[in-house]
Each structure stands twice: as structure tokens, then as C-alpha cells.
Amino acid sequence: MIKSYYRKLFFATLALHMYSSASHSIRAQEKPSTVYAEKGYLTFDQKPLGSLDKPLVLRTFVPTGGVSHKDVLPNHSQGSTSPKYSAGSGKESTKEYEPIDGVPATIAVNLGKTLSYVWDTTECRLLYAWADGFLDMKNYWGDRKGGRRKGFGYVPKLYGFVFYKAQGIHPLQINGKSIAKLGAPKYLGYSLGKDRLPTYDFKADRHIVSLKIAPGPSTQTLRLDFTSTAKENLHFTSPNTQVEEIKKSPGRLSIVIRPNAGERISSEEQKVVIKKPTQEIGEKLYTTLGCIACHSLDGGKNHGPTLQGVYGAKREFLSAKSLTVDEAYLRESIEKPMAKTVKGYLTGMMPPYQLQEAEYDSLILFIKSVR
Amino acid sequence: MKFNLFFLFTLHTLAIGSTSSYQIENMAFPDDMPPEVGGLAFDGEGNLYACLRRGDILVTKPGKDAASTKWKVFATGLHNPMGMELIGPGHVLVTQMAELTEIIDTDKDGVADRYNNLASNFGISGNYHETNSICRDGDGGYFIALGTASHNGPTFYTPRGKYSKDGRRGRNFSSNDLRGWVVRYHQNGKLTPFASGFRMHNGITRSPDGEIWCGDNQGDWRGGSPIYNVLLGSFNGHPSSLVWDPDLKGFGPPIFLPRKMLDDLHNKPAVQLHRTTMNSCGEPFIIESDQFGPFQGQMLVPDENARRITRVMLEKIDGAWQGASTLFLNTKELRAGGVRIAMDSSGKTIYYASTTRGWQSPDEGLQRITFNGKMPFHIKTFNLTTQGFIFDFTLPVADPEKLEKKLSVSSFCYEYGYRYGSSEKDKKEHKIISLTGEGPFEIKIDQLLPGRIYQIEFDSQLRSQNGSSMEDLHAPAKVYYTLNRLKRPSSEQAATLTQSKDKIEVKIGGESFATYHFNGLAQPIVWPIQGPGDVRMLRDYPLKEGTAGEAKDHPHHRAMFIGQQGMNGANFWHNQNKNAGTVEHLKVIETRSGQDRALIKTLNAWKDSGGKIIGADTRTLTFSGDDTAHILDLELNMHATNEDLIFEEFKDGFVGIRTHPDLRLTPSPKHGVKKVYGNARNSEGGEGKGIWGKRADWVHYYGTIEGKQAGIAFMSHPSNLTRKGEKSWWHARDYGLISANPFAPEKIGGDGEYRLPRGQSLKLRYRFVFHRGPAKDAKIGERFSAFAMDPGHPTSIMPDHPGYPEDYLSQKKK
Numbered sequence A: 001m002i003k004s005y006y007r008k009l010f011f012a013t014l015a016l017h018m019y020s021s022a023s024h025s026i027r028a029q030e031k032p033s034t035v036y037a038e039k040g041y042l043t044f045d046q047k048p049l050g051s052l053d054k055p056l057v058l059r060t061f062v063p064t065g066g067v068s069h070k071d072v073l074p075n076h077s078q079g080s081t082s083p084k085y086s087a088g089s090g091k092e093s094t095k096e097y098e099p100i101d102g103v104p105a106t107i108a109v110n111l112g113k114t115l116s117y118v119w120d121t122t123e124c125r126l127l128y129a130w131a132d133g134f135l136d137m138k139n140y141w142g143d144r145k146g147g148r149r150k151g152f153g154y155v156p157k158l159y160g161f162v163f164y165k166a167q168g169i170h171p172l173q174i175n176g177k178s179i180a181k182l183g184a185p186k187y188l189g190y191s192l193g194k195d196r197l198p199t200y201d202f203k204a205d206r207h208i209v210s211l212k213i214a215p216g217p218s219t220q221t222l223r224l225d226f227t228s229t230a231k232e233n234l235h236f237t238s239p240n241t242q243v244e245e246i247k248k249s250p251g252r253l254s255i256v257i258r259p260n261a262g263e264r265i266s267s268e269e270q271k272v273v274i275k276k277p278t279q280e281i282g283e284k285l286y287t288t289l290g291c292i293a294c295h296s297l298d299g300g301k302n303h304g305p306t307l308q309g310v311y312g313a314k315r316e317f318l319s320a321k322s323l324t325v326d327e328a329y330l331r332e333s334i335e336k337p338m339a340k341t342v343k344g345y346l347t348g349m350m351p352p353y354q355l356q357e358a359e360y361d362s363l364i365l366f367i368k369s370v371r
Numbered sequence B: 001m002k003f004n005l006f007f008l009f010t011l012h013t014l015a016i017g018s019t020s021s022y023q024i025e026n027m028a029f030p031d032d033m034p035p036e037v038g039g040l041a042f043d044g045e046g047n048l049y050a051c052l053r054r055g056d057i058l059v060t061k062p063g064k065d066a067a068s069t070k071w072k073v074f075a076t077g078l079h080n081p082m083g084m085e086l087i088g089p090g091h092v093l094v095t096q097m098a099e100l101t102e103i104i105d106t107d108k109d110g111v112a113d114r115y116n117n118l119a120s121n122f123g124i125s126g127n128y129h130e131t132n133s134i135c136r137d138g139d140g141g142y143f144i145a146l147g148t149a150s151h152n153g154p155t156f157y158t159p160r161g162k163y164s165k166d167g168r169r170g171r172n173f174s175s176n177d178l179r180g181w182v183v184r185y186h187q188n189g190k191l192t193p194f195a196s197g198f199r200m201h202n203g204i205t206r207s208p209d210g211e212i213w214c215g216d217n218q219g220d221w222r223g224g225s226p227i228y229n230v231l232l233g234s235f236n237g238h239p240s241s242l243v244w245d246p247d248l249k250g251f252g253p254p255i256f257l258p259r260k261m262l263d264d265l266h267n268k269p270a271v272q273l274h275r276t277t278m279n280s281c282g283e284p285f286i287i288e289s290d291q292f293g294p295f296q297g298q299m300l301v302p303d304e305n306a307r308r309i310t311r312v313m314l315e316k317i318d319g320a321w322q323g324a325s326t327l328f329l330n331t332k333e334l335r336a337g338g339v340r341i342a343m344d345s346s347g348k349t350i351y352y353a354s355t356t357r358g359w360q361s362p363d364e365g366l367q368r369i370t371f372n373g374k375m376p377f378h379i380k381t382f383n384l385t386t387q388g389f390i391f392d393f394t395l396p397v398a399d400p401e402k403l404e405k406k407l408s409v410s411s412f413c414y415e416y417g418y419r420y421g422s423s424e425k426d427k428k429e430h431k432i433i434s435l436t437g438e439g440p441f442e443i444k445i446d447q448l449l450p451g452r453i454y455q456i457e458f459d460s461q462l463r464s465q466n467g468s469s470m471e472d473l474h475a476p477a478k479v480y481y482t483l484n485r486l487k488r489p490s491s492e493q494a495a496t497l498t499q500s501k502d503k504i505e506v507k508i509g510g511e512s513f514a515t516y517h518f519n520g521l522a523q524p525i526v527w528p529i530q531g532p533g534d535v536r537m538l539r540d541y542p543l544k545e546g547t548a549g550e551a552k553d554h555p556h557h558r559a560m561f562i563g564q565q566g567m568n569g570a571n572f573w574h575n576q577n578k579n580a581g582t583v584e585h586l587k588v589i590e591t592r593s594g595q596d597r598a599l600i601k602t603l604n605a606w607k608d609s610g611g612k613i614i615g616a617d618t619r620t621l622t623f624s625g626d627d628t629a630h631i632l633d634l635e636l637n638m639h640a641t642n643e644d645l646i647f648e649e650f651k652d653g654f655v656g657i658r659t660h661p662d663l664r665l666t667p668s669p670k671h672g673v674k675k676v677y678g679n680a681r682n683s684e685g686g687e688g689k690g691i692w693g694k695r696a697d698w699v700h701y702y703g704t705i706e707g708k709q710a711g712i713a714f715m716s717h718p719s720n721l722t723r724k725g726e727k728s729w730w731h732a733r734d735y736g737l738i739s740a741n742p743f744a745p746e747k748i749g750g751d752g753e754y755r756l757p758r759g760q761s762l763k764l765r766y767r768f769v770f771h772r773g774p775a776k777d778a779k780i781g782e783r784f785s786a787f788a789m790d791p792g793h794p795t796s797i798m799p800d801h802p803g804y805p806e807d808y809l810s811q812k813k814k
Helices: A002-018 A023-029 A035-039 A279-288 A327-335 A357-369 B239-244 B259-265 B400-406 B780-789 B805-813
Strands: A056-062 A082-086 A091-097 A103-110 A116-120 A125-131 A160-165 A172-174 A186-192 A198-204 A207-215 A222-228 A234-236 A243-249 A252-257 A263-265 B016-018 B022-027 B037-042 B048-052 B057-060 B072-075 B083-088 B091-095 B100-104 B114-119 B132-136 B142-146 B182-185 B191-195 B204-206 B212-215 B225-229 B271-273 B299-302 B308-317 B320-330 B338-343 B349-354 B365-371 B379-384 B388-393 B407-413 B425-430 B432-436 B441-445 B452-458 B478-483 B495-499 B503-508 B511-517 B525-531 B560-564 B582-592 B597-607 B613-625 B629-639 B645-647 B653-658 B678-682 B698-705 B708-716 B728-732 B737-740 B754-756 B761-772
Touching: A103 A198, A116 A207, A125 A222, A172 A207, A222 A234, A234 A243, A234 A252, A279 A357, A327 A357, B037 B083, B037 B338, B037 B349, B037 B365, B048 B083, B083 B132, B083 B142, B091 B132, B132 B204, B142 B204, B225 B320, B259 B597, B259 B613, B259 B629, B259 B761, B271 B308, B271 B320, B271 B478, B299 B338, B299 B349, B308 B338, B308 B379, B320 B379, B379 B478, B388 B452, B400 B407, B400 B432, B407 B432, B407 B441, B495 B582, B495 B597, B495 B613, B503 B597, B503 B613, B511 B613, B511 B629, B525 B629, B525 B761, B582 B613, B653 B761, B678 B728, B698 B728, B698 B780, B708 B737, B708 B780, B754 B761, B761 B780
Parallel strands: none
Antiparallel strands: A056 A103, A082 A091, A103 A116, A116 A125, A125 A160, A160 A263, A172 A234, A186 A198, A186 B114, A198 A207, A207 A222, A222 A252, A243 A252, B016 B022, B022 B365, B037 B048, B048 B057, B057 B072, B083 B091, B091 B100, B100 B114, B132 B142, B142 B182, B182 B191, B204 B212, B212 B225, B225 B271, B299 B308, B308 B320, B320 B478, B338 B349, B349 B365, B379 B388, B388 B441, B407 B425, B407 B452, B432 B441, B452 B478, B495 B503, B503 B511, B511 B525, B525 B560, B560 B653, B582 B597, B597 B613, B613 B629, B629 B761, B645 B754, B653 B737, B678 B698, B698 B708, B708 B761, B728 B737
């Protein structure tokens, strides 16, 4: 709490300090020092960052950021729970899958520490903006060695300081009518200008609107430039959001949006040191490490053998002597999966896992419990 | 637009591997770049575009030295792009997760600056598995393959596109609009559904002859690793996507439909790649060039898991593609995770893209494989004959006279169901009857049955005359032939079909045989039916009024019809009654014609008087004939889709025909039938009116129709359901109604009520012989023996596999 208070204070001071300076002076402050800015392509770096000179555009799933489904995401459908399914028996259980938080068809843009924002192609709308971070793609891209996603979802984690969140129905009004009342908007595409910033084009009813999103005149502000081809009267209004009109003429609207949120989000999970291995921790690891993707619990076939009844079972290998599965073998299979390949499966499918001792033991406890 | 163009210099060391005939080289990438290649294409000017799954599109002009490959970033910011087509230099189409995107370098500075959304009107659930790929449609548009989601990942509270709770069930699933479909993006910008039933068709290809091809991943509802010829309106086996098929509305979650119903709807894969020889199929690639070794016109399919490429030899048999597969290259020098192949303009080199991120250890990048002119030794062609196969090698084989000793033939089936892959079921070793020729070789074997996969394995010591071994390609000398359809004997009695909005008309040898009416009636019927010599076999009334000599009794006896007086409370026999149900034609699943027979297969919904679906049927009508008889085979599969299907005991049912009035046994002056010319007998020696209510294999009505000797034999297959394995019970009347009824009341000697549990199917098979000439010449007994031996249409449903949904669903009731 205190940390976040000081953080806010810091940014507020900074904002005051820079209030009147033009955006190019922000540019001068930041060196294009990110890997992406230097190389110009995405690397194995799981936390890629662009820069003011080299914005990073990334189509991806993103978190909703807590924006309202009803108001902000009305053109998305409603997911539901569904019965858990055993691939081994073909039966459903009374347990259910819960959907997770995410928006599927967005464009995330990062300009280094200055600004990140998410624009959604389904709603044709800015969802949220943040500074001092971007997206941690680890969940999606995995690490270089393992090549698998980390965790159950494929939604990258947002990190940084969120200063703007979309509120209320679509804020753009065309000739006095909110886009929300014109039916689902249709995203048409975007152009990259000389500054490599995207300008989005979309259609609401018969109106064709373009929008460019850029850093505002000070930190934690956004500049939005709308144009419309038929020179309609454009107006921007959003609850609880301070909006300053810079320019307005038929078919043109330029505004600056001031912060309406303040939330520091870290992507770093606290590394919890496990002292005592338990079956429950093992079960959790089975999901979070991604074991679930290849090893079923119900006898179902997949890329890897099922874990059902594996402990104590006889195992035959491609080129090693057969053995009865014990703890030592399980440990070896997690730590050095290349050591032995079970007959009927492909070698090299499983990455090695470097875990805490107690994590290995928890996994083994869990595997032993799968009967 | 001015923008820094930068070249990415490669740091990888070059690894080269080779076979004697093909050189394999690694195209280098900067060491810090994840070379997860999802799409690959040439632009016509020798530039190779590669899209990487994290979002960049790279371009290079491949030179002689793969190690000094220079890549340039052409575009960026894409979400898992897995499909790419080049319009021209600097103009690319890409399928990424959320849309079909057109990418243009408008100012020609080498870097794209415009990204157009061409199509995004399909669902996206938020699940990682829903990747998309693309190919041209040959008409200015594109086909897009929309993969399904996996139960190994979640879906969002706020997905895009319509959401279906019924679709979000099972292992791989289609929770959102059109997942698991191939859709067509037309030149005019419209997107229309094209074919359903895919699990994860990672890659789609249009061959030079205009056919569309998809592979699919191994997995649930996939016995092997299938290659599909994608046809408009077809269902390709994986059920989840059927939630978006309007014809199947009202049947509940597709994964719990009776398996036999799904099997009947399934457009069978042209080729089933052997499950342990090939894991999951990448995008099929057709070798158009004659410079890439001896395999021009064949298909290559990379393996998404292992280090191998399969080669497929296709042929069209009885109107559909099927064929043989064998390994093309199987070497550790290849990378695993092959997904795409593109050929350069020399025609000698293919570029092979691989990516594994998400499913196995990293083994990704781009390799090129070049033919060096030295002929490899392997199977060159492999085709079906009426009694076996004809095949040839790329090089003359050593000791051809000893070849018979160096090969073995076996066959097996893959089972269809929710399970992840199938083991080899019903395995058979085959006897070789003969092996002749010196190249090509013709092999005849003891038995060829459709619905099976034939494995032909050659001795590993097999050599060409110049001493080459198949080991050079590390590809075992093994061929798998997917036999969906037999090669039909050519016949002068060619069968033709003419389909219009309401009916399909069948002719045999140019003569009218029958017309199947499927619209506008309470249920689909066959009328009229002609025997050889244009003899009218059935009563016209009530379908046509005014035919001389016809009685207007029983207006529900409509030519050839199917129904039961009581099914779940609805009457499907007396369609004039208050509680009458209807059988609604939903779709023509397939038709076949040409050669010696025509075939119609349809799906129908059984609805009660309130319009509620109580069940379904899939029926296959097969029309064949010779000079003396026209033969109609009916395979009727009744499916308990929504609830247990109860066939109540009534004498009026189940498959019936009403004969021409001349075949009546007795006249009916009060109905205007004054003179009749019919006799009746059954397989058990019964005659005349006495055959009513008796059990028999067949009944035969014969006599003189409009002055010509003719008759109708109606046969019930011995496999049909009856009580205690007895023969069929016949509701065969003197006034010309003949029906086979497995559900007649017990008190009149019938089998009584039958309950078909939800999720299960009941198969009934009948044959009708419409002959000319005297009864004794019609050889009905012999014809029945042939029918009894006929295995019928192949099935992919194997008996005795407890735990399938149909058992699960029926157990739930108890």
C-alpha cells in the first residue's frame, strides 16, 4: 500500500514536472536501449519492450484488466463453465472447468517505459494503458529450453503501472450518437506511420473512423487523434475520466486523456520456498508446469504416457532395461527425461525440469497418488 | 516511408546432412531469434517469406550458402501466424489467431506499413490451440482452416463470436463460431462455411488440379493421422464442430451423438497415415516439379512431432481419392515439428519449416532439401486393382523373380471414437495369390475389403539392380494403402443420378430405375420403381392419382416407405393420423454413380407430431442391376440421438412397399380392382395369403404386370434384429402391401417392442429384387445367398468396447 502510494506520488510529481513539455522531450529522456529496439525482431526475451523510436506492436491475448464486460466488451460473447471431461473414459464428471479472464483479439503496443496500451479489434476501443512495463509473455512463449507454455492459460501477464482503464460504453460519439448504439463496429486494419505508431481504422454503421494513439504531453497521459472520412461531428465522453479537447473540427477530434486508474502490477511471482513436500503441491505443479498437456491422469493416451497407476508398474523402454517404476525413476524422468524413453513414445518430447527438491518430491507424491 | 532497413546476419553454424540423393541444409537464423516458422512462401521473384509464431515475418533471397542467409524483417506484430500466401513482392496474406490479414508494403521500402483485416467473423475462444491456416480457392478467394480448442487449455469469459456450451465439451472442442471448420473467404469478401469435422487441420493446400487437402493432428476421433480431400458440405469426422451445422440443430452435444451416426456422416480420410509411422500431419505439399526426384505429382506431409516426412500416392477410385503412403525421408538430420513445405523456382529444392513450441522440446527452424540428381531407390507408384495392387519401384529391382518371397501383406482397421488414436483392429494376414511382372508388378491377394488399411511390407534386404537400398532414405520399405472404395468392374449398365431440389432420379444402363423423393412429404419415399424393360413395379396412388386399375385404399402406403405405427408415442405409419410423426430429410451425405451402381446416403430426423426430434436415421440406398433385375439395397441405421428410442409393438411397420395392383393376390371389385395376376411365396415354402405373419428370409410376389412376366423379391438380411435370432416377421398382404417388421406384436408371432438406448444405433438391411421374366428364372434363393454373404457397407465402429459414450449415456438412465 505504502509502496504504491509513493509510486503514485512519484508519478504525480513527474507528471507535474513535465506537464507543459511536448512529447519529444519525453523522447529525449529515453534511450532506445531495449533488445527489440536494437535488433528490430522478437527474440527469446519473454519480456519484450519497444521504445519511442521503435514501438513494439503485438497481437496477443491480454488480461481484461478488470474492464466491464457489459459496458466495455459488449461485442464479446459470454463463456460458461463446462463439465470436466475425462479423455480416458470419454465421460464427463460433475466438476466443471471455469473460464479464465482474457480478451482474445487485441493489439498491444509498447513504447518502452513511457507507454503501453491495449486496443481491442472486437470493440474497436482502447481498453487500458499503463507505464513502466508491458507484457510478460512467459505464460505464452515458455522459455527457450523448455519450449512449452508456463501455466494453464496462454494469457501474458501485464506488469507496470496501469493509469487508464476504459469505463462506460464506447466513448466516441458520432454526430451525437455513441458508437455503442450503432451496432458492432468492424475493425478494418491499421497503418504504420513514419513514427511506426499504428493508426486504426474501423467502421461503425456507415461511418469510417481512424484513430491514432500516442503518448500524451506528460507521463501517464494519452493523446488520441480521431478522424472520420465523412467529416462527422466527433465527441469523446467517458465517465470518471478527465478528457481535454485539443482540437475539434468536422471529422477531427484530438484529445488528451488523464489518468483514471492507478494500480501497480508485478509479473514476478513470489518465489515460495517449499519446506515440506505434499501431494497437494504436486497436484498444483502438475497443472502449472504444464505436465497436464502430455500426461493424463485417467489412462488417456497423449504425447507422453499416462500417470494413472504408473507407480509400481512395469516399464519398457526403447533402449534401456525395463524396470518397475519407483521414486528414483520418477525423479530421473522429471529431471532428465531424455535418459529413458518409454516404448511407443517419441524421444525428446519432454523438456527437463529444474525444480526445488521439495517440488520434485511433491510431484512424485502426487504421481504416486494417481491410481 | 523512410525506415532503417537492417539485415540480420546469421550466427548459426551450418549443419549439413545428406542422403545419396537428397542434401539437407540448415538455413541459419540469428542465435537470439526463435525460428518458430509457422508459414512459408515464395513471392515469384525468388524471395522467401517466413512467418514466425511470435509475430515477425522475415524475408530472404536464398543463396548458394545456407550459412550466410540474410534475413530482413518485413512485417511484425502478428499473433501466432500459421498460414501465409504471397500475392506478390511486399504483399502478403496471413492467417493469425484472430483474423485473415492482408499485409502491404505500400511505399515499397521493404517494410510493411498497412495491415488490413480481411476476415474476422469467426470465433476465438482464448484457447491456445485455435490456430488458422490458408490456401487459395482458385477463384480469387481463399480457404481458411480454423482449428479447435484443446481441453489442456482454458477458454475466456469473454470470447469473440457466438459461444456454444454444447460445443465446449470433450477433448478438443468447438466452443466458438466455426471452430473446426474449413471456411471460404470469397473474392467478394464474404466468408461462408465450407466443411466441418476437423480437429486441428494444421495446414491446407490446393493441388494443381483444384482439389483441397487438409491433414489433421492425431488425437480424439482420429484412428490414424488422416489426410482429407475437403469437399463442400462434408463432415470430416471430429464431431465438436457440428454444433455450428444448422442441419444438426436439436440433436444436443455432438460428441454424444451415436457413433454410428457420426461414422455414417464422416467423409472418410482419403489416406490414413499409419499412427506410429506418422504422428500429426503438417501441411500437405504437392510436388509439382519433375526435378525433385521421381515423385512428381505425389504429396509430401511433414510430421509435427518426429523427424520424418511422409509421401502419399493418391488415385481416384469409384469417384473419390484414396491411396498409399510410405515414408519419404526419415532421418535425424531433419528437424522435428515439420509444418510447412515450399518449393523454390528451380524445382529441385524444397524448404521445410518446423516449429514445436507448445508441444515438445525445441527443435525448430528452416531446412532445405535438394535433389542432387541421383535416383533414390523406393516405391514409385502404388495403385489398386480389382484383386490387389499394381506397383513399381524407382529403379529396376534386383532378382524380380524372387520378389514374392520378399514381401508380406496384412490389413487392419482403425476404430472411430472419442479415444486418442486407435490401435490396429481386426488384423488379418493375407495370402498372396500371385505376383507377376518385372516392373510394374501386379500382386493379387486373397481378399480386398473396403474400410481397411492394407500394409505391404518388403524385406529390408530388398535392393535395386544397382545395389541401392531404401535405407538410404532411412525409409522402411513399407506401404499402407487406405482402401475406402473398391475398384468397380466396368459395366455396360452404368448407373447415373440426377439430383434436383426435391428428388434424385436413378437410371441404370440408360433405363429408369427409381426416384428418391426427400422433400415435401411426411417422409422420404422411393417412387416410382421400374424393373428391367420399363416395367412399373409399385402402386402409383397416392403419389399420382388416376392410374388405371388402382385401389385407393391405405393412402399411407406410399410406394416404398419406412415407418412404425408407434415410436415414442408418435405414429410414423399412418401419416394422416393426429399423432403422426414426420421424417425430415436433413441432408444428402453423399451420392455415388458411374460404373455398375448408384448410391444415395442421407441423414433424416424423426420428429413427433409436435416437431420434437426423437431420433434420426442414416440410410444408404444402393441401386444396381443387370438384364434380368434391378436391385435396390437399403441399409438403414436408426439412431437414438436424444432419448431412448422405443419401437412399440404394432403390426404396421417397418420397411414397406406397395406393389403394382397386378401383383395382388386377390382382386377388390369394390375398389375397382377386378382382375389380378399375382402369386406370392416365401423362403420357407409358404405360398399365397398364408405367408402373412410368417417368418422368412424373403418373400416373393410374382406374376404378370401389364402383360409382362415380372416380380418383386423382398429380402431381410440375416444380421437384422429379431427375437432369438429367428428370421424376419412379414406383414405381407394379399392386396400388395409387403413389409418387414422387426417390431410386430408378440401375440401374432412378432418380436414385440424394442428399446434402443440413447446413444446407440440399430442397423437394418434389406434387398429388393425387381425382376422380369418368370419366377423360377429370377433365382431368388441364389440371390438371397449372395445377399447373406454381402458384408454391406464398411463400418469404423468396432463392437465390444465398453466405456464409449453410448454405453455411458444408456447406463445413466438405469
